[in-house]
Amino acid sequence: MINLSLIGALGAVILAIIGYVYFKIRRIKSHAESLSRANAELTTKNEQLKTEKAVVEKQVKNYKVKQKMMKQLMVLVATLLLTSCAKTTTYAPNNSCAGFAIIKASEKDTLGTLRQVLAHNKTYRTICEKESQPNE
Numbered sequence: 001m002i003n004l005s006l007i008g009a010l011g012a013v014i015l016a017i018i019g020y021v022y023f024k025i026r027r028i029k030s031h032a033e034s035l036s037r038a039n040a041e042l043t044t045k046n047e048q049l050k051t052e053k054a055v056v057e058k059q060v061k062n063y064k065v066k067q068k069m070m071k072q073l074m075v076l077v078a079t080l081l082l083t084s085c086a087k088t089t090t091y092a093p094n095n096s097c098a099g100f101a102i103i104k105a106s107e108k109d110t111l112g113t114l115r116q117v118l119a120h121n122k123t124y125r126t127i128c129e130k131e132s133q134p135n136e
Helices: 002-085 111-131
Strands: none
Touching: none
């Protein structure tokens, strides 16, 4: 009988150990699952923060470039305003009148030729006499 009692007690101890180990394994699995879920959430959050950081860095860079461009624009506008106030006289000679002169009519010219000479001389005075004066 002692053997049977001893075997029963030993079986109970073994069952208790197996139950304890099973309980610990289930607890470890649930803890691992919760850690895995937390890790996935943190990874997602980390990726989101990296994306937001990249967007903010790009905005900062764009702002700095905008400020630099605004400074350059102000300098150019100021220069343009100052130079537009200066009054300069320019003279641009037109060489189109170099081979163009007044024609003198002769006594042998016909009426049609005289009209052509008159039109030519009128055109010369209109174009070439204005060129001899400098532009202001």
